[in-house]
Amino acid sequence: MSLVDLPLGLEQAAVARKRKSLPKVVQLSIFQRDNWLCHWCKRPVIFSPAFKLLESELRGAGFTNLAYYHPNGTRRDSPLLDELAACIDHVQAFSAGGTCSEENFRTACWKCNLRKNDAPLKTWEQREKRSPVKGKYGEPKNWDGMAALFMFLAERNPSQLTAYDKDWLKALRSLYAEAC
16 A cells, blocks of 8 residues: 555554654754744743753762653653653644755754644644743843753763763754854
8 A cells, every 4th residue: 555545544644654863963953043932932941861860970979869860751750851841843744745844943941742632733822831931131142951951961961871972962062163
């Protein structure tokens, strides 16, 4: 059976499954472009791999019963990431024909991304959203989502890094090298 023979919903699902993952350097450049703030609610977002290394470091120092990191960002095991983990969102959903281009990508917090799901922008705009956050003293200046913390901890213990962590570190190093 080809994609043409599938019913419309299944065809869209099949196309979505073929979507390639976004290179880490591109993800980081989008986070930086958006100042590590959720496009939808304006909350500062957190680079979750930093919390993974932070929890690992603290466990190595003898701390237990920590709830800093879980790969799925669960509320029980990582309450901050459940709310504020940085992710990339399509403004127009990929499943609805949205492009995989930087113009269609925005930084989102985990909660807004899950709530928006694949809703068309017009529908999303009409939904009740989380109240946008406005800082009394303006938007954060120099917020990096804790990416520098990730780099610091990763370079401190390179032998403990997974291939995934090494990919993030490489991407961050190249981005920071461009900024200097």
